[in-house]
Amino acid sequence: MTYCVGILVQDGLVMVADTRTNAGVDNIATFRKLHNFEAPDRFISLATSGNLSITQTVLSMVRDGLEDPSTGRIDTIFNQETLFKVAQLVGRAVREVWRVDGAGLEEQGGRFDIQMMLGGQISGGPMRLFQIYSAGNFIEVAQETIFFQIGEHKYGKPILDRAMNFNTDAYDALKIALISMDSTMRSNLSVGMPLDMVFLRRGSVIPEINSRIDPGEPYFHDLRERWSAALRAAHMAIPRPPYGPR
Amino acid sequence: MTYCVGILVQDGLVMVADTRTNAGVDNIATFRKLHNFEAPDRFISLATSGNLSITQTVLSMVRDGLEDPSTGRIDTIFNQETLFKVAQLVGRAVREVWRVDGAGLEEQGGRFDIQMMLGGQISGGPMRLFQIYSAGNFIEVAQETIFFQIGEHKYGKPILDRAMNFNTDAYDALKIALISMDSTMRSNLSVGMPLDMVFLRRGSVIPEINSRIDPGEPYFHDLRERWSAALRAAHMAIPRPPYGPR
Numbered sequence: 035m036t037y038c039v040g041i042l043v044q045d046g047l048v049m050v051a052d053t054r055t056n057a058g059v060d061n062i063a064t065f066r067k068l069h070n071f072e073a074p075d076r077f078i079s080l081a082t083s084g085n086l087s088i089t090q091t092v093l094s095m096v097r098d099g100l101e102d103p104s105t106g107r108i109d110t111i112f113n114q115e116t117l118f119k120v121a122q123l124v125g126r127a128v129r130e131v132w133r134v135d136g137a138g139l140e141e142q143g144g145r146f147d148i149q150m151m152l153g154g155q156i157s158g159g160p161m162r163l164f165q166i167y168s169a170g171n172f173i174e175v176a177q178e179t180i181f182f183q184i185g186e187h188k189y190g191k192p193i194l195d196r197a198m199n200f201n202t203d204a205y206d207a208l209k210i211a212l213i214s215m216d217s218t219m220r221s222n223l224s225v226g227m228p229l230d231m232v233f234l235r236r237g238s239v240i241p242e243i244n245s246r247i248d249p250g251e252p253y254f255h256d257l258r259e260r261w262s263a264a265l266r267a268a269h270m271a272i273p274r275p276p277y278g279p280r
Numbered sequence: 281m282t283y284c285v286g287i288l289v290q291d292g293l294v295m296v297a298d299t300r301t302n303a304g305v306d307n308i309a310t311f312r313k314l315h316n317f318e319a320p321d322r323f324i325s326l327a328t329s330g331n332l333s334i335t336q337t338v339l340s341m342v343r344d345g346l347e348d349p350s351t352g353r354i355d356t357i358f359n360q361e362t363l364f365k366v367a368q369l370v371g372r373a374v375r376e377v378w379r380v381d382g383a384g385l386e387e388q389g390g391r392f393d394i395q396m397m398l399g400g401q402i403s404g405g406p407m408r409l410f411q412i413y414s415a416g417n418f419i420e421v422a423q424e425t426i427f428f429q430i431g432e433h434k435y436g437k438p439i440l441d442r443a444m445n446f447n448t449d450a451y452d453a454l455k456i457a458l459i460s461m462d463s464t465m466r467s468n469l470s471v472g473m474p475l476d477m478v479f480l481r482r483g484s485v486i487p488e489i490n491s492r493i494d495p496g497e498p499y500f501h502d503l504r505e506r507w508s509a510a511l512r513a514a515h516m517a518i519p520r521p522p523y524g525p526r
Binding site: 208267271 | 441443449458519525
């Protein structure tokens, strides 16, 4: 399983992802799921969930290039003019993997099941955040719906729904994403540390944060403790139900 | 969809269920999902989720009776000596519905998919809480795992995981179940008011609480407001992440 959350606020783009993969509970591994593509004119982050063979192949394809059949040009994540075209390229790569591997995968009882989030900035263009599906189609965040989640999304959704809007400070948005990640890791063993995170300030192509939180990292440890204590205090401060015998 | 939670603490049994059913988003209705069976020697509550035609048929069967093929006796939820036997009877009823309706349902693309929780007390016996599956098999809570959820269980699970143990006061457990219900209703439109709830004190066969929370009910409205405010305050009290440029 996987949990990744991407948030686009006024300040910029926040993306956080776990790193645990599992092929059954007896086959746990750590793989990076937040993949950054850095160049002088762009910073793009692609978060992946679902079948690892599919997502790794898509990553190789968009890095190494796919030929555009109409022009013969090799399209890569580094030479697309806009983020929209990057999203289209990722979608094409997903469909190409489906064309090659889809039938074989399903014959063996596997499912062609992935989801991705694509966020970033190309110099001179708008900052954008997309969610990309198994069919290669995609949607984009809006001012009313500023975040996407992929993977195990339910446990961590209530705090995101309640606590954020487009004007939320980016560091608060990152904090809320980490709380959401904590709730998910507590409830689903297949989502786990370390965590990767990115904060890209709007207009910039150099991330302000691009780092990993390892187990025991002091701030995240403290956040988890404080959040637990605050939840306990929160429900204890609510009066007991007044209901009684009929 | 449905969300029901059942909790067995030292004090007794708490069960809460929503009442919304949907056959597609354009076909919403209200049906009771927390079904109480009351007699001088017992109080039993059966919470149902999944295909409504299956669960209603099971309810009719356990109320009206199923013949025991080995003795010829008509078994009902009212004449079983123990709650374990009641759970077995419900399981038999589920399998009987499967025998009659299962193939036809699947031929039409439907799924034989239900879950139930069975809790209660028969005079002189222990208080018990079971979860019953589509195959008619069942499991029981334990001191380490004091609650079950059926239906849309993920959104409301984090607060249950964190806030309760076997020694939690029953009214606090009910409060936490209502918070869990609130989180679920905010995130899934197919779980909705009114809510039904039961509290049966350990050793008793007369429920201390057996009532419905309608929209606008003052305590639950206040709980929702307080919980939202407390969550906001809780995440705002956590310091912002100290991470920055590499």
